[in-house]
Amino acid sequence: MLKQSHLHSLKLSLIAAAVALVAAGCTFEPKYERPPAPVTQTFPEGGVYANQPNASSTASNGRTANNVAAPDIGWRDFFADARLQRIVELALKNNRDLRVSVLNVEAARAQYQITSAALYPTLDASASQNKTRTPKNLSFFNQTISNTYSVGLNASWEIDFFGRIRSLKDQALAQYLSTAESRKAAEISLVSSVADQYLQMLAVDDLLTVTRNTLKTADESYRITTLQFDNGVGSELDVRQAEGVVEQARANLQTEMRLRAQAENGLVLLVGEPLPDDLPPALPLDTQNLLSDIPAGLPSELLTRRPDIAAAEQSLLAANANIGAARAAFFPRVSLTGSFGTLSPTLGGLFKPGSAAWSFAPQISLPIFEGGANVANLDLAQVQKRIEIANYEKAIQNAFREVADGLAARGTFDDQIKALELFVKSQSRRLDLSDLRYRNGVDSYLAVLTAQTDLYNAQQLLINARLQRLTNLVDLYQFLGGGWIEHAGDQPRPADAPVDYGATAPAAVPASGASGASVSKLTPVEHLLPSAPQADTVAKGNAPD
Numbered sequence: 089m090l091k092q093s094h095l096h097s098l099k100l101s102l103i104a105a106a107v108a109l110v111a112a113g114c115t116f117e118p119k120y121e122r123p124p125a126p127v128t129q130t131f132p133e134g135g136v137y138a139n140q141p142n143a144s145s146t147a148s149n150g151r152t153a154n155n156v157a158a159p160d161i162g163w164r165d166f167f168a169d170a171r172l173q174r175i176v177e178l179a180l181k182n183n184r185d186l187r188v189s190v191l192n193v194e195a196a197r198a199q200y201q202i203t204s205a206a207l208y209p210t211l212d213a214s215a216s217q218n219k220t221r222t223p224k225n226l227s228f229f230n231q232t233i234s235n236t237y238s239v240g241l242n243a244s245w246e247i248d249f250f251g252r253i254r255s256l257k258d259q260a261l262a263q264y265l266s267t268a269e270s271r272k273a274a275e276i277s278l279v280s281s282v283a284d285q286y287l288q289m290l291a292v293d294d295l296l297t298v299t300r301n302t303l304k305t306a307d308e309s310y311r312i313t314t315l316q317f318d319n320g321v322g323s324e325l326d327v328r329q330a331e332g333v334v335e336q337a338r339a340n341l342q343t344e345m346r347l348r349a350q351a352e353n354g355l356v357l358l359v360g361e362p363l364p365d366d367l368p369p370a371l372p373l374d375t376q377n378l379l380s381d382i383p384a385g386l387p388s389e390l391l392t393r394r395p396d397i398a399a400a401e402q403s404l405l406a407a408n409a410n411i412g413a414a415r416a417a418f419f420p421r422v423s424l425t426g427s428f429g430t431l432s433p434t435l436g437g438l439f440k441p442g443s444a445a446w447s448f449a450p451q452i453s454l455p456i457f458e459g460g461a462n463v464a465n466l467d468l469a470q471v472q473k474r475i476e477i478a479n480y481e482k483a484i485q486n487a488f489r490e491v492a493d494g495l496a497a498r499g500t501f502d503d504q505i506k507a508l509e510l511f512v513k514s515q516s517r518r519l520d521l522s523d524l525r526y527r528n529g530v531d532s533y534l535a536v537l538t539a540q541t542d543l544y545n546a547q548q549l550l551i552n553a554r555l556q557r558l559t560n561l562v563d564l565y566q567f568l569g570g571g572w573i574e575h576a577g578d579q580p581r582p583a584d585a586p587v588d589y590g591a592t593a594p595a596a597v598p599a600s601g602a603s604g605a606s607v608s609k610l611t612p613v614e615h616l617l618p619s620a621p622q623a624d625t626v627a628k629g630n631a632p633d
Contacts, residue, residue, distance in 0.1 A: 115251030117258065117412030120405060126481045127387050127488040131495060139499045141380040153382045158570030159393050161379065163279050165576045166565055168377040170368040172286050175359060179282045182360030186278055189271040193584045196260075196267040203260035206253045209245035214238070214429075237438055240429015240445070250419040255412030262409060266402035268583035272395035272572060280566035282358050284559045289351040290373040291555040296344050298547045303337035305540065310334050313533065326533040333537055337544075373554055378561045382568060384495055390487045393569030395583065400476070400483040407473040414469040417462045420454040487567065494564035501557035508550040515543040 131137070143152035151168065153161060164173050180186065218236040248254055310330040316322030356362055371377075391397055430443040437443060455462060519539040525531035565571060573580055 115255050115258075115409075115412045116415035117251070117255055117409050120408050122401070123404075123477055123481060125388060125391070125484050127484060129387065131384055131387060131488075131492055136496045136499045137492075139503065140495065141498065141502055143381060151377055151379055153379045155383055156576065157385060157389075157393070158382050158565055158568035159572060159580070160576060161382065161565070161570050162573045162575035162578060163571050164574055166379050166570065167283065169286075169371040171370040172283060172376075174367055175286060175355070175363070176279055176282050178361065178364075179278055179359045180275065183278055183358060184360055186271075186274055189274040193264075193268050193271050196264040197584070200257070200260040200264045203253075204257050206246070207248060207257065209243055209424075212242045214240060214242055217435075235433050236431060237433070237435050238429055238431050238445070239438055240427050242425075242427045244423065244425040246421060246423040249422055250416040252413050252416035252419075252421070255409045255416060258409035259406045259413065262402045262406035265583075266399045266406065269395040269399035269402060272583040273399060276395065276566055276569070276571040278358065279571035280562050282355070283562045285351065285355045285358055287373065287376070287555055287558050287562070289348065289355060290370065290376075291551055292344055292348040292351055294373050294551045294554075295548060296341070296348060298544065298551065299337060299341045299344055302540070302544045303334065303341060306330065306333040306337050309536070309540075329533060329537050333540060373551065373558070376558055378558060379565075380498070380561055382565060382570070384491060384568065387484075387488050387491075390484065390491070390569070394483075394487050394567075395569070395572075397480070397483045397487055400480040404473070404476040404480050407469065407476040411466070411469045411473060414462070414466040417465060418455065420452050423451050423453075425449045425451065490567040491564070494560055494567055497556070497560040498564060501553065501560060505550070505553050505557060508546065508553050512543070512546045512550050515539065515546045519543050 143150065163176060167173050167176070216238050218238075220234050222231075222234065246253065310327070310333070313322055313326045313330045317324060317327045352363070385393075391401075426446070426448040428444075428446040430438045431445040432438045432440070432443045519536070522531065522535045522539040526533055526536050
């Protein structure tokens with residue numbers, strides 16, 4: 089009789105499991121629809137946007153992107169300076185902020201696995217001894233001490249009829265994908281930040297060179313005017329004016345030396361270790377020769393190029409899935425618990441015939457009164473989704489603005505630098521003529537000092553314009569989604585892959601579907617990112633069947 093009852097219970101359990109597998113595919117999640125992009129269909133055109141550089145531009149020196157999109161251009165192809173390439177490589181391996189981003193991905197993956205595990209039954213082995221004493225006047229046959237030994241298996245399973253656990257799993261998956269995309273955005277931003285800081289350091293080097301040359305010229309002028317004053321053929325006014333230029337140049341030199349040290353400290357912080365001594369020699373600022381003609385494409389392409397936009401959409405998907413979990417909380421929870429093992433009053437009798445024991449306890453819990461908590465949770469989930477919609481739209485608007493600003497700057501810097509180069513040339517000639525006129529007694533020394541100061545300022549303007557042009561190209565490369573691959577033609581790594589380019593990037597998203605696949609099976613993260621027509625594969629919109 090015991091065997092028949094056990095068999096009957098097993099049949100019921102199998103039927104319940106089959107029903108659960110069918111029902112688990114349904115959720116209360118709203119059907120996901122990607123919000124329309126709140127920007128125009130094209131980037132601004134005409135005016136400052138019309139004069140974009142191409143392969144024939146003077147500043148490009150024949151280097152061209154060949155109309156390849158930024159995400160397909162490796163950062164080693166974008167940067168021509170071997171020293172900068174080496175520094176970027178070191179930063180990708182040692183930067184602490186990037187390490188934190190990678191660890192955040194691992195934490196989110198673990199959280200996803202924890203949430204996914206709730207879809208499956210739990211099975212525990214247990215062994216216990218229960219020893220009790222009963223008062224003599226309440227005991228039978230004067231047996232005041234009793235022992236119970238047990239060994240067995242305990243199982244429990246919440247059957248996800250209404251998709252609550254599946255919605256929580258979808259939410260955890262979307263949060264994991266969002267964290268992975270944020271990590272990708274952090275790596276791309278690091279490449280850009282390292283390049284910007286490196287270029288800033290080169291610009292200060294150029295400013296130091298100009299200031300030292302200016303100081304050298306000013307010292308020589310001061311020496312000559314002092315000699316002339318001592319011989320009675322010059323005025324003290326000329327001496328003091330020359331002395332003022334010398335001291336100003338010395339002060340500027342100290343300022344720029346301080347900025348140079350601070351710029352290097354900033355670069356060391358980004359790299360995550362002191363700069364090694366065996367770095368390749370650096371290219372001067374005016375010969376960096378970055379790729380300057382990367383096509384902008386269309387604003388809609390930013391949705392797939394920009395990992396920060398992908399991260400914002402995954403956060404939106406997580407909020408959408410959370411609504412399904414909040415809705416499912418209004419419906420009953422069905423759980424199965426059971427145990428099978430042996431019981432015996434003696435340790436030696438645990439495995440003797442007739443000691444088998446089992447229990448089966450299905451349970452249904454239906455919320456009746458929760459003090460409004462379930463309603464409030466649903467309201468909160470819906471508000472959070474609206475917040476994430478606004479964040480997603482803001483991410484698109486911010487990306488559009490960054491690219492548009494970059495295009496406006498790229499369309500003006502080449503002509504600005506050409507004009508400043510001519511300006512520096514004219515001020516240099518002006519200084520030569522002013523000095524000649526002064527030496528011939530035609531003009532005062534004030535004209536020489538003014539020309540010298542104007543040349544110094546013009547040289548500074550030219551260096552700053554060159555720096556701004558280069559940082560604009562670097563930032564535009566980042567804004568268009570470039571900086572994730574090392575070489576053009578490389579297979580893009582998954583967003584959660586390690587930085588070590590020499591290692592095989594492991595796929596790291598655990599796949600656990602209704603088919604009962606192992607939770608240890610891993611799938612590349614990009615395979616789980618929703619595209620526009622397939623967005624509802626992650627956030628299902630079907631009501632329970």
